[in-house]
Amino acid sequence: MTISKAHFRNIVFAILAGLTVAGCGYNTIPTLEEQAKAKWGDVQNNYQRRADLIPNLVATVQGYAKQERDVLTSVIEARAKATQIKVDASQLTDPEKVKQFQDAQNQLSGALGRLIAVSENYPDLKSNQNFLALQSQLEGTENRIAVARRDYIEAVRRYNTELRTFPGILWANTFFRGNKPMAEFTAGEGAEKPPQVKF
Numbered sequence: 001m002t003i004s005k006a007h008f009r010n011i012v013f014a015i016l017a018g019l020t021v022a023g024c025g026y027n028t029i030p031t032l033e034e035q036a037k038a039k040w041g042d043v044q045n046n047y048q049r050r051a052d053l054i055p056n057l058v059a060t061v062q063g064y065a066k067q068e069r070d071v072l073t074s075v076i077e078a079r080a081k082a083t084q085i086k087v088d089a090s091q092l093t094d095p096e097k098v099k100q101f102q103d104a105q106n107q108l109s110g111a112l113g114r115l116i117a118v119s120e121n122y123p124d125l126k127s128n129q130n131f132l133a134l135q136s137q138l139e140g141t142e143n144r145i146a147v148a149r150r151d152y153i154e155a156v157r158r159y160n161t162e163l164r165t166f167p168g169i170l171w172a173n174t175f176f177r178g179n180k181p182m183a184e185f186t187a188g189e190g191a192e193k194p195p196q197v198k199f
Contacts, residue, residue: 025162025167025168025171026171026175028162028168028171029159029162029163029168029171029172029176029179030176032155032158032159032162033159033179033182035155035158035159036092036152036155036156036158036159036182037089037092038155039148039151039152039154039155039156040087040089040092040152041089042148042151042152043145043148043149043152044087045148046141046144046145046148047082047105047145048083049141049144050108050138050141050142050145051079051082051083051108053134053137053138053141054075054076054079054108054112055079056130056134057075057115057131057134057135057138058072058075058076058115060125060128060130060131060134061115061118061119061125061131064122064124064125064128064131065118065119065121065122065125068118071111071114071115071118072115074111074114075108075111075112075114075115077111078104078107078108078110078111078112079108079111081104081107081108082104082105082107082108084104085100085101085104086101087100087101092156092182092183093180093181093182093183094183095183097183098183098184098185099183099186102185102186109142112138116135119131119135149185152184152185153184153185156182156183156184157184159181159182160181160182160184163176163179163180163181164181
């Protein structure tokens, strides 16, 4: 079987066109989108880890500081609210959903901060090994949350930039019209002010 020159040219053209499409960034948008979704999964996992530590922390503090019922209740309520608000990867383009999630997590962070501050008033609690271990795990989890959020923000920045810059904008306006920019985390209110330290 012989191949005509015209047929051979068409085959070569098809191969070159395929390589050009692959090399011009057609796969970049879906790749960056999946990376951002994966980073969001890391964020959620770390927030869930924190939520899982809270019942043991509250139980430990409760044993030593029963009169701090308001603080303990605020932590329990904030945890319940934070675990109720779910944002799956398909909702990352909805800034309002991401903001609701972030606000609930910020409320929980504030309640936890008050709980840890209250523990300063109870020397027996501060020396309790279980409390110290939980506090250490919580601190480590907060660090993981910060790293996961940073990685998610960077992945979203790369994805959103690809949707708006050349050649990604060509692909976004042709093959990926349904792709919308993803919402990022924003700094909480008052984050621009340094914390007050009192001795």
